[in-house]
Each structure stands twice: as C-alpha cells, then as structure tokens.
Amino acid sequence: MSDFLRPRRFAWLGLPSLLAGLGLAACDAAWAQAQDPLVSTPAQIKLGIEKVQLPGDEKMGLVGTTYLVDVGHGFHVGPAAYGAISGQRGGLFTVGVEGGWQRRLAGPLALDLGFYAGGGGGGAAPVGGGLMLRPHADLLWDFGPFLAGLSWSQVRFANGDINSRQLGLVWSARSDFRFVPSDRVGERSAMGGRSGMGFDRLHAVFGAYEPRPGARRNSGGELASTIAFVGTRVERALGDHVYWGLEAGGAASGGVAGYAEYLGTLGTETTVWPGVLTLGGRVALGMGGGGDVGVGGGLLMKAGVYGTLRLTRELGLTLEGGYTRAPQGSFRALHTAASLNWILDDPSDITAPAxxxxxxxxxxxxxxxxxxxxxxxxxxxxxxxxxxxxxxxxxxxxxxxxxxxxxxxxxxxxxxxxxxxxxxxxxxxxxxxxxxxxxxxxxxxxxxxxxxxxxxxxxxxxxxxxxxxxxxxxxxxxxxxxxxxxxxxxxxxxxxxxxxxxxxx
CATH class of the missing domain: 2.40.160.20 (Porin)
Known part of the structure; x- marks a missing residue:
C-alpha cells in the first residue's frame, strides 16, 4: 500500500490509540451534529466531445471538460477548458467559465442549457483575438450516478473565422462540493471524507523532453532540441494502490514557446520502505500541441515510472522517467521530471484535529x-x-x-x-x-x-x-x-x- 493512499498514523499508534481516536471522533461527531459548519451543494464533472467545422471544410475534434457547482434553482457555474484532439489543429486550447441551467423534462430525461466564454487558441487556427463563445443545449438521460446524452452547440471565435454548429456527445458525473463558509474557516468540524474538488495530492512539476529521431515541427524542420517544461498535477485515490488525476504543463525553453498539454492520468503505487520510499507507474491521455511541435490533431499519450522520497509527512520529492508520443503526429520523446508533491486533505486520518x-x-x-x-x-x-x-x-x-x-x-x-x-x-x-x-x-x-x-x-x-x-x-x-x-x-x-x-x- 502507498504512503499516500494508506490510512495515516495507524501503524505508529497501535490499537489502543486507534480505539481512543475512534472514541474522540464519536464525541466530536455528536458535538458537530448541531454546529458543524460544513455546507454541501451538488456538483458535476462534465466531459463532451464534438466535431467542429473550420473554414475550407476542415474538421477538428474538440473536447471540453467542466466542473460545475449548483448555485440554486437549477443554475450551475464553474471553470471549463476546451481543446483540439483530432484534425490538424493540435495545440488549440481555451480556458474560461461556463454557466448553465438544468431541468428534468419527464422521467429520466433532462434538459441542460448553458453558455461558455473563454480565451485561448493555438494550432495556427483562425481564432482572431482568442475569445471563444459556446452556447449549448444538451438532452440527457439520467442513469443515476451519471447523465449522458446528445449536445447541440455553436462554437464561435468572436474576432476570428470559426463559427460552427454541430451535434456532440456529453457525459456528466454527479458529485458534491463540500465546503465551509469563509467566516467559519478554521472551526472544528466532524466532516468526513473529501471536500472542495476532492483532490488528495498536488505536484509542482519541472521536467524535460528529449525528442526522438523523426520528431518534427509542424513547419517541417527537425525537432531536435531539449524542451524544458513546467506544470502541475492533482491526484485522487481510488483505493489502496490506485489513483487518478489531471495534469497541465507548458514549455519553458527549447524554442517551442506556446507548447502546452492537458491530460488525465491513471496510476498505481506501493510503498517499499514505509515512510521513506514509494514506487509507482502511471499512464496519461489528453491534448497537447502549439509551439510548432508536430502533434497532428492534438491527441497525446504518455507513460512513466517513478519513485517518491518522503521529506516530511506531507511533502515528498518524486523523480519520473517515461515516454511521450502524439499518435496523430511525429512528436516522440523520452521525458524526465522532478516534482515536489504535497499531500492535501488526507481524509483517511481520523486521529488528527479536523x-x-x-x-x-x-x-x-x-x-x-x-x-x-x-x-x-x-x-x-x-x-x-x-x-x-x-x-x-x-x-x-x-x-x-x-x-x-x-x-x-x-x-x-x-x-x-x-x-x-x-x-x-x-x-x-x-x-x-x-x-x-x-x-x-x-x-x-x-x-x-x-x-x-x-x-x-x-x-x-x-x-x-x-x-x-x-x-x-x-x-x-x-x-x-x-x-x-x-x-x-x-x-x-x-x-x-x-x-x-x-x-x-
């Protein structure tokens, strides 16, 4: 079991301390039942994919990810990001805010109306100043823990030449956004499990890509120089050894300014020296491009193995090595990375003051x-x-x-x-x-x-x-x-x- 995924301190405290901790937790729960400051509101994690038409009858696959929090009366709002994943515009990304309104029509059938506004561009696409607007109407079927269905949308860059209407697929998982109002931050709470967006660990990442022979630029030249990148990664445990997460990064040197990537990751790890060393491996899939890097339509894949040295109970240093490729383009590279990782909420530690x-x-x-x-x-x-x-x-x-x-x-x-x-x-x-x-x-x-x-x-x-x-x-x-x-x-x-x-x- 990984130090990150295991319940904290149980091995150190032993059975008497564990029972004492459970007793204190029970007392705290009784106290907090009437006074706990925790607020819980519905939220959803949304994923959509559609094919956008560009000038010249060019097609571009577009993926959107959104985190939406319910603000009452069926309305929800949150951050969102969209990016190219197929076609010829790898590296096109936008980030912004999305708002919407959802209403059940009949039985499990629901309607979701929304609007996204954000900035970005890339992939040499005709985006003008970069302002992207996307109104949409989704027809969803409620499967219980998630909703799925069809989406109609318009993707328009206000100062550019892209203005497309299309159908797409959408999937939305239910969640909860659990938080404490700002005027009660720091108070004792018997809150159990995760709160906020629910991530358990955060990485600050510094790394480098070493392009392999055959990697080329979109403009046709060879891509041979080392590319230094910086980024962040957040992760959430799924069990004793497995976790998922999101990562984002961009080029800091190497003559490819503008290269960026955004991926989802799935990994496994185990502790080989308790409290000191953890070994693991992970795979990632998502979007990348820009900076004249030959990624084709933008689909990016990577795999790596790593070791984590614990510096303190909350902080660790991770060293990773692996391979990254863009299957629709020529980009192939070995990657190395070092990251400072910080354990965040640690929801399994019932013995620490909440x-x-x-x-x-x-x-x-x-x-x-x-x-x-x-x-x-x-x-x-x-x-x-x-x-x-x-x-x-x-x-x-x-x-x-x-x-x-x-x-x-x-x-x-x-x-x-x-x-x-x-x-x-x-x-x-x-x-x-x-x-x-x-x-x-x-x-x-x-x-x-x-x-x-x-x-x-x-x-x-x-x-x-x-x-x-x-x-x-x-x-x-x-x-x-x-x-x-x-x-x-x-x-x-x-x-x-x-x-x-x-x-x-």
Missing part, C-alpha cells in the same frame, strides 16, 4: 502592452483563473491559467504557480501580494522561449459572506532578455471557502 483550511477560487481579466515577435507592442487582454490554498493564516500557494481573448493574440496562454500573502486592512478591505513563475507562449507574443515571472499586488473588498472584488497591478516579464516586459492591471472576483485538511492547525 480543521478547515482556507481556499480561494479567483476569476477575472488582465490587461497589459505585450511585446510581439514582429517587434510591435500592442495591448493584450486575457482571462485569468486562479486557485489559492493557504498554508498558514496569511500565506498561500497559487496555481493559475491565463489565456488571451483580445488584442490579436489568440493562442497566447500562460501557466503560473507561486506563493502569496494576504492581510486584512480594515473592515471589509484586505490586501495581498504574490510572486509567480511559469511558462507562456503563442499568439505571436515575445516570451523568448516561454519562461516568465509575474509578481503583483492587489486590494480587495468583501461583497458578501464569501465573495470579494479585487483590483491589482504588477509586472510580467520574460526570464530572457529582449522579451515580454510590461506592467499589468487586473480585476477579479474571488470566492473564499474552507476545505477539510490538517495543515492549518
């Missing part, structure tokens, strides 16, 4: 004058999605995705992670600052290989119990000379909540 950890979802827009590869400097507008998790009362870790929707930079995307601090100022006003690094490229923006940094600061004001408005300013800069270097302004809405965990004690 506290809620403050978390935030932040969505907004930013604007700055971006240096372009053609030497010009023009204003760029991008949509931003951020996830913040506090490790102390005032310090948090952040993972972010930024994608252009205006300014003639369709296809520009940045993935960033780093740390921030946040403090109350007076009354409903708070202030914060953060320092981020990551990878960016595409859209003709001069990121000089892809590696960037983005420090900034913001001021926020509470609009209600968990919602706040924030205005910020900062700087975005390529880590190489003569690249992107601009002052940034942004505005965002932040949703603050608590999730189960044992870190912020």
């Amino acid at each position: 506290r809620s950890i403050r978390s935030e979802w932040v969505g907004g827009v930013e604007r700055y004058p971006a240096q372009r590869n053609d030497g010009s400097r023009r204003m760029l507008q991008a949509v931003t999605l951020k996830a913040n998790r506090f490790v102390t009362r005032h310090v948090y870790l952040s993972g972010q995705a930024h994608s252009a929707y205006g300014g003639g930079a369709g296809g520009y995307t940045a993935g960033l992670f780093g740390a921030g601090v946040q403090f109350p100022v007076f009354g409903p006003v708070h202030a914060g600052a953060e320092a981020l690094i990551g990878a960016a490229g595409g859209g003709g923006v001069a990121t000089q290989g892809g590696a960037i940094m983005q420090p900034g600061a913001y001021v926020g004001v509470d609009l209600g119990r968990s919602l706040s408005l924030r205005v910020g300013a900062g700087k975005i800069k390529s880590l190489r000379a003569k690249g992107l270097d601009a002052n940034v302004v942004d505005v965002a809405l932040a949703f603050t909540f608590g999730i189960a965990g044992h870190g912020n004690r």
Whole structure:
C-alpha cells in the first residue's frame, strides 16, 4: 500500500490509540451534529466531445471538460477548458467559465442549457483575438450516478473565422462540493471524507523532453532540441494502490514557446520502505500541441515510472522517467521530471484535529502592452483563473491559467504557480501580494522561449459572506532578455471557502 493512499498514523499508534481516536471522533461527531459548519451543494464533472467545422471544410475534434457547482434553482457555474484532439489543429486550447441551467423534462430525461466564454487558441487556427463563445443545449438521460446524452452547440471565435454548429456527445458525473463558509474557516468540524474538488495530492512539476529521431515541427524542420517544461498535477485515490488525476504543463525553453498539454492520468503505487520510499507507474491521455511541435490533431499519450522520497509527512520529492508520443503526429520523446508533491486533505486520518483550511477560487481579466515577435507592442487582454490554498493564516500557494481573448493574440496562454500573502486592512478591505513563475507562449507574443515571472499586488473588498472584488497591478516579464516586459492591471472576483485538511492547525 502507498504512503499516500494508506490510512495515516495507524501503524505508529497501535490499537489502543486507534480505539481512543475512534472514541474522540464519536464525541466530536455528536458535538458537530448541531454546529458543524460544513455546507454541501451538488456538483458535476462534465466531459463532451464534438466535431467542429473550420473554414475550407476542415474538421477538428474538440473536447471540453467542466466542473460545475449548483448555485440554486437549477443554475450551475464553474471553470471549463476546451481543446483540439483530432484534425490538424493540435495545440488549440481555451480556458474560461461556463454557466448553465438544468431541468428534468419527464422521467429520466433532462434538459441542460448553458453558455461558455473563454480565451485561448493555438494550432495556427483562425481564432482572431482568442475569445471563444459556446452556447449549448444538451438532452440527457439520467442513469443515476451519471447523465449522458446528445449536445447541440455553436462554437464561435468572436474576432476570428470559426463559427460552427454541430451535434456532440456529453457525459456528466454527479458529485458534491463540500465546503465551509469563509467566516467559519478554521472551526472544528466532524466532516468526513473529501471536500472542495476532492483532490488528495498536488505536484509542482519541472521536467524535460528529449525528442526522438523523426520528431518534427509542424513547419517541417527537425525537432531536435531539449524542451524544458513546467506544470502541475492533482491526484485522487481510488483505493489502496490506485489513483487518478489531471495534469497541465507548458514549455519553458527549447524554442517551442506556446507548447502546452492537458491530460488525465491513471496510476498505481506501493510503498517499499514505509515512510521513506514509494514506487509507482502511471499512464496519461489528453491534448497537447502549439509551439510548432508536430502533434497532428492534438491527441497525446504518455507513460512513466517513478519513485517518491518522503521529506516530511506531507511533502515528498518524486523523480519520473517515461515516454511521450502524439499518435496523430511525429512528436516522440523520452521525458524526465522532478516534482515536489504535497499531500492535501488526507481524509483517511481520523486521529488528527479536523480543521478547515482556507481556499480561494479567483476569476477575472488582465490587461497589459505585450511585446510581439514582429517587434510591435500592442495591448493584450486575457482571462485569468486562479486557485489559492493557504498554508498558514496569511500565506498561500497559487496555481493559475491565463489565456488571451483580445488584442490579436489568440493562442497566447500562460501557466503560473507561486506563493502569496494576504492581510486584512480594515473592515471589509484586505490586501495581498504574490510572486509567480511559469511558462507562456503563442499568439505571436515575445516570451523568448516561454519562461516568465509575474509578481503583483492587489486590494480587495468583501461583497458578501464569501465573495470579494479585487483590483491589482504588477509586472510580467520574460526570464530572457529582449522579451515580454510590461506592467499589468487586473480585476477579479474571488470566492473564499474552507476545505477539510490538517495543515492549518
């Protein structure tokens, strides 16, 4: 059994401590029955696939993934991402927000109406500034734990040449979004199992691809240089040895700025030295492309083996080696990666004090004058999605995705992670600052290989119990000379909540 997947501390405490822990848990449950701050609302994880028509009668397979939270009266809202998976436009991605309304028609038959808006592009597709709009109507059959059916949608890039109407397939799994309101974060709770989006482990990944002979660029040249990449991966246990997860990454060097990937992963692992060493393997399937990498339609596959050395009970260092390929294109590469992994909610540990950890979802827009590869400097507008998790009362870790929707930079995307601090100022006003690094490229923006940094600061004001408005300013800069270097302004809405965990004690 893996250290990550096994119940925590049982082997150390023995039967007497286990029984004591169960007794305390029973007492806490009785206390919390009337006072537990936990709130649970329905949620769904949605997956769709459709074939979009581009100019010139070109076809492109498009996959969408969405996480939707019920906000009452049949309405739901959440983050979403869409990307090419077949055709000739591998590397086309967009990220944004989707909202919808669902109603049961008769028996197990239901109707879902929704609208997505996001930014991105890539794959040399005619996306203009990058703003993608997708209204849809889904006819679903309720199978109990999930719904499945047909979808009618329109995919339109507002400033580009793509405007397609099509039928597709959609599948939606039911879940729960369990959280603590922001004004009760830190209180004791008898919450059992997972909360938030339900992931157990987070990786910050640094790696490299070594292209194999025959790997080529879309433009026809040989792809021979080493590609450094950065990314993140989140994972959730399915049993004693098996887990699933999601990963995203992008090129930071290697002359392929704009290359990005987004995959689902399935893995297995076991502990060979308790508390010290874990060995495992995993496979992943998803979308990749951009940066003049020959991925064909965008389908990407990878497999790897790894070892994890535990540094502390919550932190570990993972080293992985494996093979990545794009079956519809020429891209083939050996990959190596190192990641710092952090065990998050640890829902199986019933002996630790059950506290809620403050978390935030932040969505907004930013604007700055971006240096372009053609030497010009023009204003760029991008949509931003951020996830913040506090490790102390005032310090948090952040993972972010930024994608252009205006300014003639369709296809520009940045993935960033780093740390921030946040403090109350007076009354409903708070202030914060953060320092981020990551990878960016595409859209003709001069990121000089892809590696960037983005420090900034913001001021926020509470609009209600968990919602706040924030205005910020900062700087975005390529880590190489003569690249992107601009002052940034942004505005965002932040949703603050608590999730189960044992870190912020």
